Amino acid sequence: NAGVTQTPKFRILKIGQSMTLQCTQDMNHNYMYWYRQDPGMGLKLIYYSVGAGITDKGEVPNGYNVSRSTTEDFPLRLELAAPSQTSVYFCASSYYHGGEQYFGPGTRLTVT
Amino acid sequence: QQQVKQxxxxxxxxxxxxxxxxxxxENTAFDYFPWxxxxxxxxxxxxxxxxxxxxxxKEGRFTISFNKSAKQFSLHIMDSQPGDSATYFCAPTSTQTSGSxxxxxxxxxxxVNP
Incomplete structure (x- = not known):
């Protein structure tokens, strides 16, 4: 099993550009999450999903959108990138809500 | 309101x-306490x-101690090794409330210095 995979690993965006961060898991987990981690800080929940077709906002959803059309995939969309979105983004999945979370390797995003 | 303080x-x-x-x-509904x-x-x-x-x-050199009345838990690393050098996060959760x-x-x- 590959676990949780994320692409790309690194990306530089210009202000106002858009992009999609990809996340795929092969563990058949219903629950999936997107976090951002700023330098020296903890993880902040952006969005989460409890199953295909069901998503909900986390602590810091502004400027982001998500979709969940399949159990495996949970892409994160950034519209109109801003410097405040410079961060490392982690995708995670779990078998049940709040249970052990399996994290991907992260995407380091810089907006200039 | 800061719910978790590490x-x-x-x-x-x-x-x-x-x-x-x-x-x-702070949340007494938390029922899962991971590091x-x-x-x-x-x-x-x-x-x-x-x-x-x-x-x-206890799992090997790592131990969690949990104090429900004080609403706190701690991680103890015995015989700390340079390979333990990392960042550690607590993430207490309620597994019973899907919207939490x-x-x-x-x-x-x-x-950990050698």
């Missing part, structure tokens, strides 16, 4: 020493977790 922010320990990291929480370990450039990974029906859990927010502590950067 301390210390950073910790330097000599090889062979004991590292202790604390996590205080995650994160190495530089990697995603966090579960290190050890405890349920509220026990006061202590998942909150990580701010993290503790542990450095």
């Amino acid at each position: 301390s210390p922010q950073s910790l330097i320990v000599q090889k062979g020493g004991i590292s202790i990291i604390n996590c205080a929480y 995650y370990q994160q190495f530089p450039g990697k995603g966090p990974a579960l290190l050890i977790a405890i349920r509220p029906d026990v006061s202590e859990k 927010r998942l909150t990580f502590g701010e993290g503790t950067q542990l450095t």
